[in-house]
Amino acid sequence: xxxxxxxxxxxxxxxxxxxxxxxxxxxxxxxxxxxxxxxxxxxxxxxxxxxxxxxxxxxxxxxxxxxxxxxxxxxxxxxxxxxxxxxxxxxxxxxxxxxxxxxxxxxxxxxxxxxxxxxxxxxxxxxxxxxxxxxxxxxxxxxxxxxxxxxxxxxxxxxxxxxxxxxxxxxxxxxxxxxxxxxxxxxxxxxxxxxxxxxxxxxxxxxxxxxxxx
Ligand SMILES: [Cu+2]
Numbered sequence: 001x002x003x004x005x006x007x008x009x010x011x012x013x014x015x016x017x018x019x020x021x022x023x024x025x026x027x028x029x030x031x032x033x034x035x036x037x038x039x040x041x042x043x044x045x046x047x048x049x050x051x052x053x054x055x056x057x058x059x060x061x062x063x064x065x066x067x068x069x070x071x072x073x074x075x076x077x078x079x080x081x082x083x084x085x086x087x088x089x090x091x092x093x094x095x096x097x098x099x100x101x102x103x104x105x106x107x108x109x110x111x112x113x114x115x116x117x118x119x120x121x122x123x124x125x126x127x128x129x130x131x132x133x134x135x136x137x138x139x140x141x142x143x144x145x146x147x148x149x150x151x152x153x154x155x156x157x158x159x160x161x162x163x164x165x166x167x168x169x170x171x172x173x174x175x176x177x178x179x180x181x182x183x184x185x186x187x188x189x190x191x192x193x194x195x196x197x198x199x200x201x202x203x204x205x206x207x208x209x210x211x212x213x214x
Contacts, residue, residue, distance in 0.1 A: 026192075027053040032063035032077040032099065035106040043153075045115035045192050048092045054085045064100030067114060074100040089116045117191035122147045124187050126197045133200035138177045141199065143185060144170055151190040156199065157183035175199060 026046045031038045038059075046052055056065055058077040066074035070087045077083065099110035126145040134141065143154065146169055154163040154173040163173040171187065180203035186196035 023049045023051075025051040025053060027055065030054055030056040030065070030077075032056070032058040032065065032103075032110070033060050034104050035099075035110040037065070037110070037112050039112070041192075043115070043188070043190060043192055044112070045117060045190060046089050047119045047121065047191060048089060048116050049119055050089050050116075052087055052089050055082050056085070057082045061103050062101050063103050063110065065097060066100045067095050067097030070095065070114070071097065076101065092116045092118050115190065121189075121191050121193070123193035124148055124152060124189050124195045126185070126187060126195045129185060129197060129199055133202050134175060136178060136180055136201050136204060139175045141173050141175050141185065142170060143173055143187060145187070145195065147189070148187060149189060153188045155184075155186045155188065175201075180204075 028044060029040045052070070054065075054071075054075075056075050056077050058079045060079065062079070063077040064074045065071060065077060069091070070089065071085060075083050075085055093116055095114045095116070097112055097114060099107055101107075103110065124145060124147045126143055128144045130142040130144065131139065141156075148165065148168050148171050150165045152163075152165065152171060154161045154171060156173060156175050157178055159176065161173045161175065163171050165171055173185070175185075178201045180201050182198045182200050184196040185199045186194055188194040
């Protein structure tokens, strides 16, 4: 499955912390292709009780999408058209789905998973970064907070960052080289709940001024 963290970031830039209460409507754009689905936003997961709106299309040939028990009459994904389906995700669990329209040699591999989490799942929070700023050529950053897990993903400046889970209160992440400025450091748990704080890439010191030679 391919992800689009930049789009996810766009939705979250203006929020320092997002917590989706049970019973909200979540919309996902799904584009089928040989041989997988591109799903925005990522992760493709909600909390039990949420209403899910799927807007599906194809970027190449005709595909299908069926997912027991939520989509039993398969959607047909046609290039240039969008088909919409709405359902209430009332049962928690992990739900495999896949292509129902033979679409080529690896049709059988066109599979993915939708997850529904208990509404009681706590949301992550970030209390601090260490350091809060770093050089433009990159830095290792400790993210301190709560409710992290092994499946927590880290995005820095909208880009997926290599990270190491230490425990529920700490993750290390690698801030790649970046232009000077402020970027969000965001953690996203498997159920889609997220938190973000800012990290500052510091401009390198100006080179020493040379004295005019007379
Ligand atoms: Cu297919």
